[in-house]
Amino acid sequence: MFTRVITALIAVALFIPLIWIGSWPLVIGMAILAVIGLSEFLHMKKMKMSSPPAVLSLIGVALMVLSIYFPILFAVEVFSRIIILTMVLLFLYSLAFQETTTKDVAEMILMMIYIGIGFYAFVSLRLTNVSLLVLILLVIWATDSGAYLIGRKIGRTKLAPAISPNKTVEGALGGTVLASVLVFIFLQYFPQSEHVFATFLLMVVISITGQVGDLLESKIKREYHTKDSGTILPGHGGILDRFDSLLLVLNVLFILGVV
Structure with missing residues (x-):
C-alpha cells in the first residue's frame, strides 16, 4: 500500500503540471505515454520491441498523437493516413516474414488506433x-x-x-x-x-x-x-492499467465529436 501511495503522489506531481502547461510538453508527454501503452500490449503478445512490426506500430501511435500539431492537413486526415500506411507496411512485412501473421497485424493496428485516438483526444480536449x-x-x-x-x-x-x-x-x-x-x-x-x-x-x-x-x-x-499490463508504476501496474477507464471514455468522446 505504501508503494502504491508514493507512486500515485509522484505521478500526480508530474501529471498536473503537464496538464497545466499544455502545449508541446503535453503533446510530447502524451505521445510517450501512448508509446509505452502500446509497448505494454506488444509485450503481452510476447513481441520483441526491436522487431520491425513493433517499431512500425510504436512510431505510428506516436505520430497519431503528434499529428495534432501537424500544420498541413486536419489532424484526423493526417492520422487516418498514418493508420493506413502502418497497416500496409505491416501487411507487406507479414508477406515477407511468415512469423508475423495477419492476426498479429490486426491486433497491433486495433490497439494502435485505440491508444492513439485516446491520447490524441486527451491533448485535443486540453487545448480546447x-x-x-x-x-x-x-x-x-x-x-x-x-x-x-x-x-x-x-x-x-x-x-x-x-x-x-x-x-x-x-x-x-x-x-x-x-x-x-x-x-x-x-x-x-x-x-x-x-x-x-x-x-x-x-x-x-x-x-x-x-x-x-x-x-x-x-x-x-x-x-x-497477464496480471498487469506493465511494471512502470510500482503498485499500480502499467500505463494501460492506469488509463484503462480514460482511454475508452476519450474514444467515445472522439466519436461524439466532443474532441
Missing part, C-alpha cells in the same frame, strides 16, 4: 476545454474510488465474474453515484454550457463508460494471461 478535461478526470477518479470503497464495504453481486471477479454491481453503482454528486457540485461553480442537465447526463454516461473501459482492459489482460 481544460475545464471539461478536469471534470472528466474528476468523474473517472470519483468513479474508480467510489467503486473500490463501496464495493469492498457492501459489494455482494458480482458484476463480471468471468472478467474481473472482484468488481461488484453495488460498487459500480456506488462509483457512479459518488461521481454524480461531485459533478453536481462542480457544475454549480464551473458550468460547461447553458445546458447544465445535458452536461450532467453526459458525465453520468462517462462514469459508466469508464467502468466498461476498466472491464475491457481486464478482458485483454485475461486473454493474454
Whole structure:
C-alpha cells in the first residue's frame, strides 16, 4: 500500500503540471505515454520491441498523437493516413516474414488506433476545454474510488465474474453515484454550457463508460494471461492499467465529436 501511495503522489506531481502547461510538453508527454501503452500490449503478445512490426506500430501511435500539431492537413486526415500506411507496411512485412501473421497485424493496428485516438483526444480536449478535461478526470477518479470503497464495504453481486471477479454491481453503482454528486457540485461553480442537465447526463454516461473501459482492459489482460499490463508504476501496474477507464471514455468522446 505504501508503494502504491508514493507512486500515485509522484505521478500526480508530474501529471498536473503537464496538464497545466499544455502545449508541446503535453503533446510530447502524451505521445510517450501512448508509446509505452502500446509497448505494454506488444509485450503481452510476447513481441520483441526491436522487431520491425513493433517499431512500425510504436512510431505510428506516436505520430497519431503528434499529428495534432501537424500544420498541413486536419489532424484526423493526417492520422487516418498514418493508420493506413502502418497497416500496409505491416501487411507487406507479414508477406515477407511468415512469423508475423495477419492476426498479429490486426491486433497491433486495433490497439494502435485505440491508444492513439485516446491520447490524441486527451491533448485535443486540453487545448480546447481544460475545464471539461478536469471534470472528466474528476468523474473517472470519483468513479474508480467510489467503486473500490463501496464495493469492498457492501459489494455482494458480482458484476463480471468471468472478467474481473472482484468488481461488484453495488460498487459500480456506488462509483457512479459518488461521481454524480461531485459533478453536481462542480457544475454549480464551473458550468460547461447553458445546458447544465445535458452536461450532467453526459458525465453520468462517462462514469459508466469508464467502468466498461476498466472491464475491457481486464478482458485483454485475461486473454493474454497477464496480471498487469506493465511494471512502470510500482503498485499500480502499467500505463494501460492506469488509463484503462480514460482511454475508452476519450474514444467515445472522439466519436461524439466532443474532441
